[in-house]
Amino acid sequence: MFFKLVEKYKNGNLILQISIGIVLGILVGLFSKYLASFSMQSSQNLIEFVSIFGNLFTGALKAIAPILVFILILTSICTKEFTQNSAKMKNIVFLYIIGTFLASASAVIVSFIFPIELILNGVQKASNASPAHISDVFKDLLFKIVDNPINALSSGNYIGILAWAIGAGIALRHCSIEAKQIFIDINEGVLKIVKFIVKLAPFGIFGLVANSVAQTGSDGLLSYLKLLIILVFTMLFVAFVINALIVFIYTKKNPFPLIFICIRHSAVFAFFTRSSAANIPVNMSLCAKLGIDKDLYSISIPLGATINMAGAAVTIAILSLSAAHTVGIEVGLFQAILLSIIATFAACGASGVAGGSLLLIPLACSLFNIDYDIAMQVVAVGFIIGVIQDxxxxxxxxxxxVLFTAICSKNELNYNLK
Structure with missing residues (x-):
């Protein structure tokens, strides 16, 4: 009976399971507040018990995140072959990168206009938030870069992790095919661990929501709702304004007919699968219907599922700045530009699993010297709102x-799709 329940849970819909976890967490949190009017000790015991689930979940994320970032970036640089000399492919890759950067820059601007402060545990306002001079920022970054790689992994120094991962990836680019396969296998193994942890997210979210409601009441949930609205608004802005401008500048034509085709025939499917990799066959089929050369989209679509991550860049930038606003850090213009670049780079390395971009948030938070524990609490908040956000x-x-592949194909596109 027990094993049947485990198998049923394993094969269940993660979005539905997380939604149930959120609802149960709210109910338990409200019940604990009601129970406190009769017995404060019983209420505390209940919250301490359910908080264990949330603490175990965030603890597992804290443990795996540095390893994931290191292996993911090292393997990506080490194994990917950039031998496509086609002018069209170069244009597509350029649009992938510039689109992701503009998305992260848009997210930074939106975060400045609508700053979000989250209700987190153990947060103290920063007294001397950001360095006074740019030289201080560079000095801090340089010392983080040359940190001992073992210490960087154990302490969550993501700038150091990033630097050593890039260095190792470049150094190993010319190693044997067999050696590269080892890194690919290790990367797959780490992703399986991440998938296992994410599969347990409903239990962790249940504990986190219950504790948040019990401690802060509706304030904590309201901060999550505000954050979700900002994230979704920014992503819609990127889809219908930033992407529209890119298409118009590139083609000098009305961008919206093609944008709506991509939304209707690709975005809707991706919204429910929550995986760019799983949506590759859908995108390839759409490209074929649009009349794009197969030799082009057979390369650009799988590549886009790996490095074209505008949505991930938005998530990383907004959640990182929410963490900064929460602890009272004032972010300067130089740091904002640096964050846009880091969010772009981090997004391109986001893992293909649901919620993969969330595990790269500590990398961006390290730019502002935000405590690792606080950064991981923000990651946990990301999982709570991930039902819609992801x-x-x-x-x-x-x-x-599909959008960028289509405009770079130079073919006469078929807009009469059913």
């Missing part, structure tokens, strides 16, 4: 793959 993010990422 679906919208994937829809933006995947539909943009």
């Amino acid at each position: 679906s919208t993010e994937t829809a933006l990422n995947s539909s943009t793959d």
